[in-house]
């Protein structure tokens with residue numbers, strides 16, 4: 001097993017490490033470099049792993065290095081780390097919105113780099129992660145990265161970096177879409193006469209049960225919808241209203257807005273860091 005270093009031991013790193021340990025990774029293979037003493041102690045006490053405060057020292061001990069710091073400090077962290085990388089090192093960035101070109105500029109053009117886009121349900125090991133590798137990442141390292149992100153939920157590789165923006169529009173921002181729907185159902189449930197608590201519980205359990213049915217039944221979402229829609233019944237009445245008011249077009253526009261914003265942010269980022277297009 002390769003050794004793995006986390007640069008930054010905050011929320012996302014803790015959750016990935018938790019998933020890795022729960023899925024059979026050994027604490028001895030994981031090292032974390034993190035300036036915050038409280039975070040270091042929490043990681044040591046919870047998982048029995050080694051922590052330090054020297055990013056370069058952590059990177060030198062590992063084949064795979066996960067950059068889990070905030071995007072604002074990624075440039076200085078990456079530039080500082082570059083001399084500590086070995087010929088076989090692979091660097092995985094989980095920072096939202098930092099293009100591969102920027103990472104290559106800071107870490108070295110020949111460095112093997114993976115961009116990972118996890119989402120917040122990773123906190124419950126129910127995340128969805130899109131992964132994109134540059135041409136320097138070999139199949140063995142790809143497999144290791146897959147195993148790491150599968151430990152916190154579903155993980156998939158995409159073929160182009162542009163598809164990472166589509167991942168952002170689907171699963172990165174996606175939890176908020178479902179939270180919004182739950183919010184609306186709770187509110188309208190109350191308007192229709194239900195007590196707040198009951199409207200909340202019914203909406204939440206319906207979201208959970210529907211997601212589990214769609215995930216576990218092996219039946220497509222469209223077919224499941226048809227199965228609960230009797231002709232002329234109540235569900236049909238609601239779905240007809242969705243269609244008349246343009247639900248699909250609304251969702252399509254919203255997800256395109258997320259994608260456009262991700263593209264704009266990458267362009268702004270490149271301009272700010274004088275990376276060209």
Ligand SMILES: NC(=O)c1ccc[n+]([C@@H]2O[C@H](COP(=O)([O-])OP(=O)(O)OC[C@H]3O[C@@H](n4cnc5c(N)ncnc54)[C@H](OP(=O)(O)O)[C@@H]3O)[C@@H](O)[C@H]2O)c1
Nearest residue numbers: 007008009010011012036068069070071094095096118120
């Ligand atoms: N949270 C999510 O759901 C999510 C989803 C997708 C992607 N991401 C990405 O994941 C990355 C981490 O996010 P997060 O939510 O885990 O943030 P976080 O909890 O703030 O973790 C970042 C950690 O990095 C530490 N740090 C600061 N300066 C450092 C340095 N020079 N060297 C090493 N470590 C340093 C911070 O320590 P101090 O607190 O002591 O400064 C903090 O513990 C971000 O780039 C974010 O875009 C997060």
